[in-house]
Amino acid sequence: MIPRDTLSHIADAASEFQFLDDTTLDFLRGRWPGLHFTLCGDDDIPARLSPALERPGFNVYLVNGSEHCLTLTNDPDVAIGVVLAWMDEE
Numbered sequence: 001m002i003p004r005d006t007l008s009h010i011a012d013a014a015s016e017f018q019f020l021d022d023t024t025l026d027f028l029r030g031r032w033p034g035l036h037f038t039l040c041g042d043d044d045i046p047a048r049l050s051p052a053l054e055r056p057g058f059n060v061y062l063v064n065g066s067e068h069c070l071t072l073t074n075d076p077d078v079a080i081g082v083v084l085a086w087m088d089e090e
Contacts (some may be wrong), residue, residue, distance in 0.1 A: 001076060001077050001078070001079065002035065002062065002076050002079040002080075002082070003076070004076060006032070007052060007053060007060065007062075007076065007082070008053065010028060010032065010035075010060070010082055011053045011055050011060050013027065013028060013031065014028065014055070014058070014060075014084055015055050015056070015057075020039050020057075020058055020084050020086050021039070024039070024084070025037050025038070025039060028082075035080065035081050035082060036063060036065075036080055036081030036082070037081060037082050037083075037084070038063075038081070038082075038083050038084070039083070039084050039085075039086070040083060040084075040085050040086075041085060041086055041087075041088065042058070042059050042085040042086060042087045042088075043088070044085065045059070045061060045072070045083070045085050046072070049061065049072055049074065050074060051085070052074065052076065057086060057087055058084050058085055058086045058087055059084075059085045059087065060082060060083070060084060060085075061082070061083040061085060062074065062075070062076060062079035062081070062082060062083070063079060063080055063081035063082065063083060064078045064079060064080070065078075065080040065081065066078050066080075
């Protein structure tokens with residue numbers, strides 16, 4: 001479970017970085033060691049899935065680990081991780 005306020009704090013912390021990269025992930029993993037973090041492009045996320053949060057330059061999605069394989073979810077009650085998905089400038 002990832003409380004909504006924690007998700008906001010994560011997104012705000014990620015917003016402080018000029019680029020989303022391994023440095024960002026290292027910082028987030030150090031600050032929230034019980035959560036999983038990953039990066040990808042927003043165009044790698046299925047179009048049917050809405051972001052849990054939106055920030056300038058990136059969207060935040062949730063990862064569900066309750067099944068055998070990791071999946072994306074909109075349910076913060078089953079979330080064990082966060083995907084930061086950068087958006088290409090158009």
